[in-house]
Amino acid sequence: MKRSTMIRDIKMNYEKKRLRAHRKQEEKRNAIYDSVPELEEINGQITRLGLSVSRALLAGKSQQQVLSRLQSEMNQLKERKQTLLQELGLSEQDLQPEYDCSDCQDRGILESGKHCHCYQQELINRAYAMSNLSGILEKENFRNFRLDLFSDKAFPEEKSSPRENMMHILQRCEGFVFNFDATTNLDKPNLLFYGATGLGKTFMANCIAKGLLDRGKIVIYQTAYQLISLLEKHQFQEKQDPQTIRLLSTCDLLILDDLGTELTNSFTNSQLFQLVNTRHLEGTRTLISTNLTPKELMLRYDDRICSRLFAYYDFIKFFGNDLRWQPK
Ligand SMILES: [Zn+2]
Incomplete structure (x- = not known):
């Protein structure tokens, strides 16, 4: 395998891993929503409210009152969500995708643009296997x-x-x-x-x-x-x-x-x-x-x-x- 082929292969594997993590997360989340529909509703509200908060933030000072109202609403929603999750014996973590590498979320690249340690390790492992x-x-x-x-x-x-x-x-x-x-x-x-x-x-x-x-x-x-x-x-x-x-x-x-x-x-x-x-x-x-x-x-x-x-x-x-x- 040529080096460029190997690197392409590694990148494809990262995409597969991410896709798998997201699919699993979706399945898990849907199962949780099925048993507690209120959670799904709250999550939707949180998302919409989040958008309103961003808009209010962009609009600046004049929106100060709106902003604090939205934020307290948001806190209430989050508390309610947490309570519901706790009743199920779950945490916010359980709704998130489980990546093999939490540092780069299975992207192989960090936000700084540098390669993640898991990417370097993968290169080394493959090189060893071929040697x-x-x-x-x-x-x-x-x-x-x-x-x-x-x-x-x-x-x-x-x-x-x-x-x-x-x-x-x-x-x-x-x-x-x-x-x-x-x-x-x-x-x-x-x-x-x-x-x-x-x-x-x-x-x-x-x-x-x-x-x-x-x-x-x-x-x-x-x-x-x-x-x-x-x-x-x-x-x-x-x-x-x-x-x-x-x-x-x-x-x-x-x-x-x-x-x-x-x-x-x-x-x-x-x-x-x-x-x-x-x-x-x-x-x-x-x-x-x-x-x-x-x-x-x-x-x-x-x-x-x-x-x-x-x-x-x-x-x-x-x-x-x-x-x-x-x-x-
Ligand atoms: Zn990584």
């Missing part, structure tokens, strides 16, 4: 990231310790989330994590996903294997939901995990190229994670893909000892 990530992110986010798991001893053939390296990566990734909407200085708007398994690449990708989802961005997570299978199916077996396919190019961030685990053939190469290229043209951002070294990437993928990766992706190297086998 394929809903479950994992409670455990894997920047807050739960433990730098102390990484060794602070120098690592063979590297200038820094794994911990120092992770510190830089963490900063880079937090910056990526924080400056996601910034359009300046984006000669390398995408990230490419490389390094052996078990060094925190997926964890870090999940941290970024959560950071962006919580800002209402649309993030899609796919392993390269899943993605290629999906595209293959779409091409050769049955058409997939066009919105899903479109979203692969248009979502704010696509996380392509485990690049290199998919089968390599000309189909894969052309699909990957198209994806990388379309996302570049759309101005949407991508995070690729792979166990392959840059050299291995060059051997495996054709020049069109590699030239784009090297031009538009910030290569970030993960190194250290496999964390999966260390006691936590």
Whole structure:
């Protein structure tokens, strides 16, 4: 689903919710009026009187006497109404529509013109649902990231310790989330994590996903294997939901995990190229994670893909000892 489609869908849902609340209120009110017809009559009188009061107010000082008479009449009506309601064990509240969100009355927009908190939440919920990530992110986010798991001893053939390296990566990734909407200085708007398994690449990708989802961005997570299978199916077996396919190019961030685990053939190469290229043209951002070294990437993928990766992706190297086998 494209972002604009999603927003239209959310707006339609608000209208439906409001309509439902109003219909329910009407049913409830009619039932109450049926049992106490006087209430309906009083409500009608209150409405008419309200109009007269407004008119008197507009007319200004000369109407002062009329106004106070109308107002005392109004108070009497309201008291009578309250008594009747009390006898039924009800309150004024019971005659009003019950909205899911009382702050915006299910409009999604506040009187100030700003979006309501319930609207923001709805955006986030939908983005989560689409990401394929809903479950994992409670455990894997920047807050739960433990730098102390990484060794602070120098690592063979590297200038820094794994911990120092992770510190830089963490900063880079937090910056990526924080400056996601910034359009300046984006000669390398995408990230490419490389390094052996078990060094925190997926964890870090999940941290970024959560950071962006919580800002209402649309993030899609796919392993390269899943993605290629999906595209293959779409091409050769049955058409997939066009919105899903479109979203692969248009979502704010696509996380392509485990690049290199998919089968390599000309189909894969052309699909990957198209994806990388379309996302570049759309101005949407991508995070690729792979166990392959840059050299291995060059051997495996054709020049069109590699030239784009090297031009538009910030290569970030993960190194250290496999964390999966260390006691936590
Ligand atoms: Zn609201």
